[in-house]
Amino acid sequence: MNYNNKYFNPEEAFTRQEIESYQLDRLQKTVEHCMNSPFYRERFKKEGLKPSDIKTLDDLRKIPFTTKQDLRDTYPFGIASVPLDQCVRLHSSSGTTGNPTVILHTQKDLQEWANAVARCLWMVGCRPNDVFQNTSGYGMFTGGLGFQYGAELLGMLTVPAAAGNTLRQLKFFTDFGTTVVHAIPSYAARLYEVMQERGIDPRKDTKLRTLVIGAEPHSEDTRRRIEEMLGVKAYNSFGMSEMCGPGVAFECPEQNGMHIWEDYYIVEIVDPDTLEPVPDGEVGELVLTTLKREAMPLLRYRTRDLTRILPGDCPCGRQHKRLDRMKGRSDDMIILKGVNIFPIQIETILMQFKELASDYLITLETKENNDAMTVEVEVADNLSFDDFGKLQNLEREITRQLRDEILITPKVRLVPKGSLPKSEGKAVRVKDLRIKY
Ligand code: ADP
Ligand code: ZN
16 A cells, blocks of 8 residues: 555545435445344344344434343353354454443454554554554453454554563563553553553663553543553543444544544444433543444444534545544443542643643542542652652642542542552553442
8 A cells, every 4th residue: 555645445435425425325234234133123023123224314303222231141152143164253242331242243344444544643643554452351352353453454563462561561661662552541551560660761772653542541641641641642542342442533643632533333433321422522421333244233232431522624635524532331430429530630730730741540438437438649750759849749749639520528648659550451540449228
C-alpha cells in the first residue's frame, strides 16, 4: 500500500448517506442471518417479529436489546448463528465484572477484525516500516491477538511481547527499534517509571513515537501526562470482547473523540433507565449492533459503557461518528451516601495536580456505621515527605476540589511513589470494603 494513502479502506471515506445505505443493507442481512441462531429465532418469534419487518434503519428499534445476561444464559455457544465447525477461534471477556462470556469467530470474522484494527493503526500514521510492540496479555484477552493480527495485516514488524516483564519490554524497545507501543494507561505509566529507574530517556534512547492506549477509562490529563513522559502521541482505543475486541472505535490524529466504524457497527446511545435514545451530545449507555459478524452477530447489544456521541463533524474529514471518552461502566458506578460517583471523575481531578503521580486507589469503608471514602494517591518523585506543611496544604486542596466535583468529602492520603499495589492487567482503582446490610 502507498504510504501516503489517507485511508486504509474506502469505507472510511463514506459520506453520511453512504454509511446509512450500507448500514441498512447490512442490517437486513444480519437480521436474516441471525435466524440461524436458536436464541434470536426464539426471541423474534416471541416478539412476533420477522426479518422482513426491518425496512428502514429506524426499524432497528423494534428489535429487543441483547444483554450480557443473554450471553451468560446461552453460555457457551447458544447465541451462535453458524454451526461450530465453521468457527475457528473463541475469545472470552476478561471477566472484570462477573462470569466470562464467550465470543466465537469464523475465519472471515477474524479477517474483518484484523482489518478494523489495521484501519485504526493506519489512521494514526502507522506504516509497514514501523515496529509495533504489544504489551497486552495474549490468550483469551482480545488486546493480544487482536492487535497482533491487525498490526501484521498493516505490514508492521510486530513484537508479541505480551504483558509484564518490564525490563524485557524496555530491552525490546531499544534492541528492535520499537516505534509504536500498545499498552493500557496504567502500564504506560509503569514503563516510564522503570525507564527512570534504569536511566533510560525515552526520547533519546528509544524510537518510540506512537502509543495506543485503551482498555480502561482514563482522563485527558492522564493521556497528556503519558505523552509528556514517553515523548509520544497517545491515541485512545476502545473495544470489547463482545465486539471482537480492539478496533471498535479509535481516535484519529485530531485526538478529539474516537471514530466508531459505522460500516461495522450501528451505534445507539440510550438512557439506561428508560432505554429510549438520547440526543447526540448527551451521555447514555452505548448500544451496538454488529453488521459484519458471521459466527455471533449481536443485535442491539447493551455494552453498559457510558459515553456520548460528540456532535459536529471531525476536521479529519471522516464521517463516522465520534464517541467521547468512556465515563465508565454502569456497573463501575460508586453509590456512596446516595450520591453517584464514577472513579474517572476522581482521576480527572487528581491528574490536574503536577505534584501527584499516576496511581491512586479509592477505598470505601464503613466506619462507625458511616460509609466513607479514602483516596490514596502516590506523589511525584520530586515531592519530599519532609515538608509536612506543604503536604497538608496539598491534601487540603485536593480534598476541596474532590468535594466540589463529587459532592462528598473524601479522606485524601498522599503516599510515596510505588507504594500502592500494582496489577498486571487492568488497574484496580476501587476497593469496596463497606458492610452491606
Ligand atoms: P472485561 O469486560 O472483562 O473487562 P473486555 O476486555 O471485553 O473484558 O473489556 C471491555 C471493556 O473495557 C469495555 O466494555 C470498556 O468498559 C472498557 N474499555 C475498553 N476500552 C476502553 C477505553 N478506551 N476507555 C475506557 N474504557 C475502555
Ligand atoms: Zn477524525
